[in-house]
Amino acid sequence: MRRGENLIEIDGSFGEGGGQILRTSLALSLVTDQAFRIRNIRAARKKPGLLRQHLTAVNAAAEIGQAKVEGASLASCELTFRPCSVAASSYHFAVGSAGSATLVLQTILPALIVASGPSTVVLEGGTHNPHAPPFDFLQKAFLPELNQMGPMIAATLERPGFYPAGGGKFTLTIKPVPQLSPIQVLERGEIQCCRATAIVAGLPRQIAERELKVVREKLAWSDDALHVEVFPNGPGNVLMLEIQSEHITEIFTGFGELGVRAETVAQGAIAAAQAYLEAGVPVGNLLADQLILPFALAGGGSFKTVPLSWHAQTNIEVVKEFLDIDVHVASENERVCIVEVSQRAGKHLSSGTCRW
Numbered sequence: 001m002r003r004g005e006n007l008i009e010i011d012g013s014f015g016e017g018g019g020q021i022l023r024t025s026l027a028l029s030l031v032t033d034q035a036f037r038i039r040n041i042r043a044a045r046k047k048p049g050l051l052r053q054h055l056t057a058v059n060a061a062a063e064i065g066q067a068k069v070e071g072a073s074l075a076s077c078e079l080t081f082r083p084c085s086v087a088a089s090s091y092h093f094a095v096g097s098a099g100s101a102t103l104v105l106q107t108i109l110p111a112l113i114v115a116s117g118p119s120t121v122v123l124e125g126g127t128h129n130p131h132a133p134p135f136d137f138l139q140k141a142f143l144p145e146l147n148q149m150g151p152m153i154a155a156t157l158e159r160p161g162f163y164p165a166g167g168g169k170f171t172l173t174i175k176p177v178p179q180l181s182p183i184q185v186l187e188r189g190e191i192q193c194c195r196a197t198a199i200v201a202g203l204p205r206q207i208a209e210r211e212l213k214v215v216r217e218k219l220a221w222s223d224d225a226l227h228v229e230v231f232p233n234g235p236g237n238v239l240m241l242e243i244q245s246e247h248i249t250e251i252f253t254g255f256g257e258l259g260v261r262a263e264t265v266a267q268g269a270i271a272a273a274q275a276y277l278e279a280g281v282p283v284g285n286l287l288a289d290q291l292i293l294p295f296a297l298a299g300g301g302s303f304k305t306v307p308l309s310w311h312a313q314t315n316i317e318v319v320k321e322f323l324d325i326d327v328h329v330a331s332e333n334e335r336v337c338i339v340e341v342s343q344r345a346g347k348h349l350s351s352g353t354c355r356w
Contacts, residue, residue, distance in 0.1 A: 193242075
């Protein structure tokens with residue numbers, strides 16, 4: 001990655017080589033008013049280039065940032081993005097497939113939480129997708145931490161959308177702040193409540209009941225903590241394990257797949273929850289990934305988490321291309337690490353004038 005010709009050059013094959021490199025680049029381009037060019041988009045994936053959800057994210061970022069874009073087409077492996085100024089407004093974006101609407105939100109939310117006025121965003125598409133933050137995680141785990149940094153964000157689910165059918169819809173209302181405030185997330189506190197929710201959409205209820213049976217056996221959660229939700233639209237299945245502690249809420253998920261037994265789906269989510277509980281940290285693996293960008297925008301803060309994923313480590317390197325920050329990751333032991341973000345002097349957010 002390098003800067004040149006007034007563009008930040010991004011190699012999309014870097015690190016884990018997935019769509020997060022594109023989304024983070026788009027998000028920070030909007031916030032910092034820095035143009036970029038990305039090549040080798042999603043080079044590490046079976047179907048490289050822009051899929052529909054990535055193209056929706058590009059178009060959404062272009063709309064709110066009044067940007068000039070080159071290469072915004074399906075399967076494109078190269079994109080140039082030149083932002084102008086971010087406009088606070090009411091927006092409606094539809095993926096048009098089961099592609100993750102929450103990942104589209106991930107692209108545009110950073111700019112809207114530091115915009116000049118409030119915004120409303122309606123998103124349609126997948127709300128509960130494998131390899132993407134489900135809506136419930138955003139609502140209960142991520143957004144409360146983000147709100148601690150200054151903005152006021154509320155999320156409402158109108159209807160869920162599962163892979164491969166999609167069709168979900170949710171709304172966010174955003175009251176921004178001029179600058180995010182650093183926070184420290186170092187203690188989980190006492191666990192106050194645990195809840196397991198097994199959702200089936202267009203599938204037999206017994207799938208959910210089998211998943212919850214494994215939760216009862218492996219985690220020893222009471223029947224009062226086990227819940228089944230049934231929706232007509234589908235097919236789809238997700239198991240969500242919610243751990244509400246004194247200072248933070250975490251959610252761990254398992255997604256049903258064709259040919260995968262319900263018990264196997266449950267065991268995957270349970271293993272992630274057990275690793276989190278045994279580590280004694282406040283921030284789980286997925287939330288750690290989500291916190292990196294807002295902490296960088298705040299120019300400081302720290303959180304204690306499990307060892308960072310390759311995905312999160314790649315995200316840190318992309319963030320450094322746009323912001324002069326230091327990210328120090330220190331291992332406390334084999335289960336725990338502390339991530340500390342600090343601001344280096346020299347770079348400031350732009351005034352929002354057009355660059356073209």
